Amino acid sequence: MKKMHHLQIEPGQIGEFVIMPGDPGRCHLIAEHFENPQLIAQSREYVTYTGKYEGLTVSVTSTGMGCPSAAIALEELIMSGAKYLIRLGTTGALQKNINLGDIIIPTSAVRLEGTSVEYIPIEFPAVADIDIIDALIRAAQEKNLKSHIGIIMSHDAFYKGSVFADPDFLKREQVWIDSNILSVENESSALFTIGYLRKVKVGTILTAVANHLTREVITDEEKINPIFHQMTDLCLEAFKNKN
Amino acid sequence: MEQVQYHIRCKKDDVNKAVLLPGDIERADYIGTKFFRDSVKIVENREFHIYNGIYENKPVAVCSTGIGCMSAAVAIEELTNIGCKYFIRVGTCGSLSPEINPGDIIIVTGAVRGDGASKEYIPIEYPAVADYRIVTALRNRAKKENTDYSLGIIRTHDAFYMESPFAFGDYKKRVTIWAEAGVLAIENESSTLFVIGSLRKVQVGTILVAAGNLITGKKGTKNELQKSVDKAIIIAAGALVDLREKEEEKI
Numbered sequence: 001m002k003k004m005h006h007l008q009i010e011p012g013q014i015g016e017f018v019i020m021p022g023d024p025g026r027c028h029l030i031a032e033h034f035e036n037p038q039l040i041a042q043s044r045e046y047v048t049y050t051g052k053y054e055g056l057t058v059s060v061t062s063t064g065m066g067c068p069s070a071a072i073a074l075e076e077l078i079m080s081g082a083k084y085l086i087r088l089g090t091t092g093a094l095q096k097n098i099n100l101g102d103i104i105i106p107t108s109a110v111r112l113e114g115t116s117v118e119y120i121p122i123e124f125p126a127v128a129d130i131d132i133i134d135a136l137i138r139a140a141q142e143k144n145l146k147s148h149i150g151i152i153m154s155h156d157a158f159y160k161g162s163v164f165a166d167p168d169f170l171k172r173e174q175v176w177i178d179s180n181i182l183s184v185e186n187e188s189s190a191l192f193t194i195g196y197l198r199k200v201k202v203g204t205i206l207t208a209v210a211n212h213l214t215r216e217v218i219t220d221e222e223k224i225n226p227i228f229h230q231m232t233d234l235c236l237e238a239f240k241n242k243n
Numbered sequence: 244m245e246q247v248q249y250h251i252r253c254k255k256d257d258v259n260k261a262v263l264l265p266g267d268i269e270r271a272d273y274i275g276t277k278f279f280r281d282s283v284k285i286v287e288n289r290e291f292h293i294y295n296g297i298y299e300n301k302p303v304a305v306c307s308t309g310i311g312c313m314s315a316a317v318a319i320e321e322l323t324n325i326g327c328k329y330f331i332r333v334g335t336c337g338s339l340s341p342e343i344n345p346g347d348i349i350i351v352t353g354a355v356r357g358d359g360a361s362k363e364y365i366p367i368e369y370p371a372v373a374d375y376r377i378v379t380a381l382r383n384r385a386k387k388e389n390t391d392y393s394l395g396i397i398r399t400h401d402a403f404y405m406e407s408p409f410a411f412g413d414y415k416k417r418v419t420i421w422a423e424a425g426v427l428a429i430e431n432e433s434s435t436l437f438v439i440g441s442l443r444k445v446q447v448g449t450i451l452v453a454a455g456n457l458i459t460g461k462k463g464t465k466n467e468l469q470k471s472v473d474k475a476i477i478i479a480a481g482a483l484v485d486l487r488e489k490e491e492e493k494i
Binding site: 107108109110111112120121123124125126127130133134149150151175179180181196197199 | 352353354355356357366367368369370371372375377378382394395396420424425426434441442444465
């Protein structure tokens with residue numbers, strides 16, 4: 001079997017269950033939760049590990065930042081046999097009641113990016129798979145973790161819509177704040193759209209590392225990593241429940 | 244909000260807060276009189292017929308929306324103004340999937356925004372998503388009723404005579420892009436109802452019965468369809484009851 005063009009993996013090397021962080025540097029943290037994790041491939045921004053979790057074959061593959069590279073990762077993972085995929089990442093909150101470190105489980109995403117529009121007209125809704133949403137919510141409830149559930153936004157231009165953007169960024173985001181969008185990130189809308197088109201189950205779990213209204217930011221990786229471990233547990237529980 | 248709403252002619256607390264939303268006026272009359280106990284007709288104005296009643300010992304309501312997002316938006320806005328919180332559209336649709344035959348039931352997770360009304364509310368990239376709690380409640384009730392259903396995205400549009408078996412010209416060609424994307428069916432109200440639900444923080448969902456199949460040309464008989472519509476009404480009304488019970492648990 002030929003290796004996938006970008007991920008450099010081949011069918012049989014990954015499980016049906018895949019966690020997708022944006023940052024390749026976080027893959028090894030997630031792989032720590034697997035039994036006997038093996039580094040499968042490392043190519044560009046794509047790092048893949050495969051291991052076992054309670055009898056399931058599970059993998060982690062980073063997507064890089066943004067929908068163009070995330071779409072490539074998802075397409076090649078599906079071609080390699082993935083069926084249940086959860087993006088695990090960070091996000092900037094757009095609502096006052098979301099504190100730094102809080103967990104967000106999106107039901108759907110605003111398509112403020114270019115990639116998904118190449119797939120299907122913009123009026124198509126980017127919705128997460130309902131079974132993944134349910135499984136993540138149940139996993140969080142079982143661990144008594146509070147989560148925010150609702151619509152998020154995916155965009156392409158970090159320096160137009162983030163706490164590091166020009167001072168007018170909140171003016172541009174007001175329409176989304178007023179329409180109850182929970183937070184901003186970079187990959188989910190294309191992942192949800194492509195997941196539906198390819199008939200695989202895709203969801204997302206995020207933690208707020210910034211709040212655009214208060215302008216607070218967490219930059220210290222030491223503070224973010226424990227939340228990543230917590231979210232990894234939730235993804236693995238969700239995979240288990242799903243099965 | 245004490246004032247009487249412009250179109251539905253009701254004021255605060257006149258209508259029970261869990262509401263079925265059929266498109267057809269006659270279906271609202273049918274639900275109100277045949278499925279609800281102690282039902283009372285509250286309003287009959289334009290395409291809006293509203294009944295309060297009891298279903299499985301819980302207060303519920305039904306309000307027809309008329310055809311299309313324009314009048315559906317008016318109905319849900321005014322019902323929300325007077326305190327309604329849970330909405331389930333019960334209607335019919337044209338199937339785009341070879342696997343969904345006339346009489347089959349669809350539980351909707353999201354809708355393509357092919358309508359005009361929702362664009363007046365919020366840019367087109369905003370997703371028209373059904374409330375996940377309603378989707379779950381509908382699925383649970385369908386299971387309880389031993390009813391098979393399809394689950395997924397549908398398309399909402401405005402122009403019946405462009406995309407239906409009664410349409411002019413090559414309507415199949417116009418809907419091919421959606422059929423190929425796995426969009427299950429076409430109807431006329433859900434996308435705007437979902438968008439307004441997200442904007443106004445009320446829960447909205449949809450359950451549909453395929454009246455015909457746009458791709459295969461199959462049509463259901465009136466009798467067959469009525470059986471499925473009854474089933475959809477029972478599932479939707481039951482889901483409203485479950486949502487109200489959940490709310491009471493929290494209090």
